[in-house]
Amino acid sequence: MRSIGNILWLVLAGWWLSLGYFLLGLLACITIVGIPFGLASFRLARFVIWPFGRTVVFRSDAGVASLVGNVVWIVLCGWELAIGHLIAGLLLCVTIVGIPWGLACWKMIPLAFVPLGRRIVPISAANPDALGFGMER
Template sequence: MRTIGNILWLVLAGFWLALGYAVAGLLAFVLIVTIPFGIASFRLASFVIWPFGRTTTWRRDAGVWSVIGNVVWIVFFGWELALLHLLAGLLLMITIVGIPFGVACWKMIPLSLVPLGREIVPISSAYSDPYAIPA
């Protein structure tokens, strides 16, 4: 069932959202200082293109640099990607079939705003983690 959901997601919204993350990643690679943001953006693009069966968890070793990086991320890339998720979720909500995908798209808005300090894991391994964030 996850495979069918992922294929439908890819066709309906996943490709376009991943394209947005890829563009943000390429823009982040323009400056040497923002290369870590580009790496995070490409990591998120891989999650956004095929999300079902995976989730994100907070990394326990993430420190104050993740918080500072998330603030910079929100200013430069995060709010645009969150707006993209909001718009895609609204468009998906137009049809009855798209409602669950719209909800899934809206669940990714916090991840698009603060991606640093998180890691993508299979859902099966996230159940043992009390800090797991279902997506």
């Protein structure tokens, strides 16, 4: 069932949302200072293109650098990505059939805002106490 969900997600919204993350990652990697943001963006692009069966967990070793990085991320590109997820979710929810994928898209909005200090893992490897937000399906 996850494979069917991922294939439909890929066709409906995953490819262009992932493309946005990938392009932002390339833009961030142009500067040396932006490389950590670019790597986080590439990691998110892989998650956004095929999300079902994986989830996001909080990293226990994330510190102040992640917090500062998330603030910079929100100001520079997090809000644009969150708006992309919001619009995609709205478009998917216009039809009754697309509502589950629209809701899944809205679950990714917090990740678009604060990606640093998170780790993407298969659902089977996730510790229930460490679950953050993501695709728990």
